Amino acid sequence: MEFLKAHLLLLATxxxxxxxAVLAGIVAYLVYMERKVLAFMQARLGPMRVGPWGxxxxxxxxxKLLLKEDIVPAGVDKFVFLLAPAISVAAAFTxxxxxxxxxxxxxxxxxxxxxxxxxxxxxGIYGIILGGWSSNSHYPLLGALRSSAQLVSYxxxxxxxxxxxLLVSNSLSMVxxxxxxxxxxxxxxxxxxxxxxIYLIAAVAExxxxxxxxxxxxxxxxxxxxxxxSGFRFALYFLAEYTNMVxxxxxxxxxxxxxxxxxxxxxxxxxxxxxxxVVAFLGAAAFILWLGLQSLVAMERYxxxxxxxxxxxxxxxxxxxxxxxxxxxxxxxxxxxLIFLYxxxxxxxxxxxxxxxxxxxxxxxxxxxxxxxxMIVTAIVCYLVSVRPHSALTAWLGx
Amino acid sequence: MKFTELLRRIFLxxxxxxxxxxxxxxxxxxxCTEQYPLERPRVAxxxxxxxxxxxxxxxxxxxxxACNLCSLACPENLIVVSWERTEDRKKKLTxxxxxxxxxxxxxxCEDACPVxxxxxxxxxxxxxxxxxxxxxxxxxxxxxxxxxxYTR
Numbered sequence: 198m199e200f201l202k203a204h205l206l207l208l209a210t211x212x213x214x215x216x217x218a219v220l221a222g223i224v225a226y227l228v229y230m231e232r233k234v235l236a237f238m239q240a241r242l243g244p245m246r247v248g249p250w251g252x253x254x255x256x257x258x259x260x261k262l263l264l265k266e267d268i269v270p271a272g273v274d275k276f277v278f279l280l281a282p283a284i285s286v287a288a289a290f291t292x293x294x295x296x297x298x299x300x301x302x303x304x305x306x307x308x309x310x311x312x313x314x315x316x317x318x319x320x321g322i323y324g325i326i327l328g329g330w331s332s333n334s335h336y337p338l339l340g341a342l343r344s345s346a347q348l349v350s351y352x353x354x355x356x357x358x359x360x361x362x363l364l365v366s367n368s369l370s371m372v373x374x375x376x377x378x379x380x381x382x383x384x385x386x387x388x389x390x391x392x393x394x395i396y397l398i399a400a401v402a403e404x405x406x407x408x409x410x411x412x413x414x415x416x417x418x419x420x421x422x423x424x425x426x427s428g429f430r431f432a433l434y435f436l437a438e439y440t441n442m443v444x445x446x447x448x449x450x451x452x453x454x455x456x457x458x459x460x461x462x463x464x465x466x467x468x469x470x471x472x473x474x475v476v477a478f479l480g481a482a483a484f485i486l487w488l489g490l491q492s493l494v495a496m497e498r499y500x501x502x503x504x505x506x507x508x509x510x511x512x513x514x515x516x517x518x519x520x521x522x523x524x525x526x527x528x529x530x531x532x533x534x535l536i537f538l539y540x541x542x543x544x545x546x547x548x549x550x551x552x553x554x555x556x557x558x559x560x561x562x563x564x565x566x567x568x569x570x571x572m573i574v575t576a577i578v579c580y581l582v583s584v585r586p587h588s589a590l591t592a593w594l595g596x
Numbered sequence: 597m598k599f600t601e602l603l604r605r606i607f608l609x610x611x612x613x614x615x616x617x618x619x620x621x622x623x624x625x626x627x628c629t630e631q632y633p634l635e636r637p638r639v640a641x642x643x644x645x646x647x648x649x650x651x652x653x654x655x656x657x658x659x660x661x662a663c664n665l666c667s668l669a670c671p672e673n674l675i676v677v678s679w680e681r682t683e684d685r686k687k688k689l690t691x692x693x694x695x696x697x698x699x700x701x702x703x704x705c706e707d708a709c710p711v712x713x714x715x716x717x718x719x720x721x722x723x724x725x726x727x728x729x730x731x732x733x734x735x736x737x738x739x740x741x742x743x744x745x746y747t748r
Contacts, residue, residue: 493634
């Protein structure tokens with residue numbers, strides 16, 4: 198028994214290390230993806246000089262940030278100033294403990310997972326407020342105030358939107374929410390479209406991204422709450438921001454888009470979708486080859502050919518039936534999260550920033566009433582269904 | 597507010613149109629960036645850049661007849677042509693200096709040249725580490741600038 202306990206702990210530790218390492222890499226390359234996608238949308242090329250197609254740029258950036266001087270300005274509240282970025286990062290990463298990446302891969306399955314996630318991710322705001330306050334400077338303080346006001350207003354709407362999902366799924370556990378979507382045969386987005394849209398908007402606002410990036414509005418507040426930060430601590434804030442993007446994408450995917458399930462998981466006719474990972478790797482290989490052919494430097498062409506070869510190899514590995522079944526969940530989850538992350542960048546390239554009063558207007562006068570109405574209607578419908586399980590209503594809803 | 601206007605607002609039509617526009621700009625043909633040292637930039641047809649002293653394409657002898665008209669035409673007086681007389685009293689070019697550091701690329705020398713020997717080409721890579729490098733002698737003028745070429 199003792200051994201088993203130790204063994205479980207070990208397993209959990211291994212999983213945590215895996216998730217942490219992979220996430221750090223993903224976040225680093227998320228920055229690269231953001232710069233690239235943003236550049237293409239603005240008719241530019243983005244980073245091209247560090248490595249082939251700028252692929253080593255995140256590593257160079259990371260090294261630069263680690264080696265820079267960590268300035269602590271005179272007059273700051275030193276303890277809080279040093280602590281604040283760590284709070285942001287810790288809160289952002291802790292959330293992943295409760296997120297199921299696949300049916301066979303999650304760190305823990307807590308029965309109040311959603312509550313846990315909302316609670317911990319809300320703690321991240323302390324990092325921003327404390328950082329802005331302890332900086333003892335105007336811009337960070339204003340940025341922190343805006344950030345807290347924004348987060349409080351949109352957290353309410355997001356929370357109420359999520360309640361709709363809870364009512365439909367009848368559970369707070371992330372794993373069970375996905376499983377309930379499998380049982381019902383539809384993703385929650387089709388049952389709760391309003392909640393999905395509200396959560397989508399609130400998620401952008403909560404991560405302080407465009408068009409809700411008032412807390413770090415460059416033209417108004419220099420860099421907002423992290424104006425006084427430099428070097429490694431600035432990198433921590435950066436990491437926290439991008440990790441939060443991944444977090445809200447993961448939550449949206451799990452709650453609304455069926456988590457690790459493939460599209461229409463109950464339709465036998467679509468079983469062919471099982472081979473999507475193989476196709477994806479082959480497609481990636483083709484894309485990389487196409488990129489390589491356009492490359493102007495001979496060395497880069499060799500690199501791209503090698504990379505394409507690796508992709509084809511991976512496609513071959515994934516085509517093995519055992520591996521194919523094992524990667525199903527993680528593949529679909531990753532694809533969905535990537536679509537969300539892409540959308541974040543897409544918004545940034547498209548929408549101009551809200552004015553502060555507009556932001557509050559949208560939050561309090563539209564989002565919260567809408568979320569409330571959605572919650573009440575959902576509750577009533579769920580109640581009616583539970584009271585008379587075989588009525589015309591349930592037949593109409595197809596449950 | 598009209599009903600259609602209301603519907604437009606509720607379904608965020610304008611935002612979606614904006615998103616579609618930015619999405620369409622991702623097509624590779626929309627990219628404007630020229631990767632300059634790797635790619636040669638496209639220079640305008642009538643661009644006037646580095647001067648060149650043309651040689652006869654077959655004999656390889658200079659086309660310049662040392663008439664000195666370019667030097668006279670130059671508003672900056674930056675061209676110095678020197679020559680010697682051959683036995684049959686013909687002018688023969690000895691040295692030709694062109695001070696690029698003072699040149700404004702007006703092209704008057706090019707227009708003045710009666711034999712199309714002096715020409716302003718489309719080359720633009722004329723940077724040097726020292727001022728002296730900007731004064732081009734006859735050999736430099738005949739060879740033109742030699743920037744590093746990158747293999748494609």
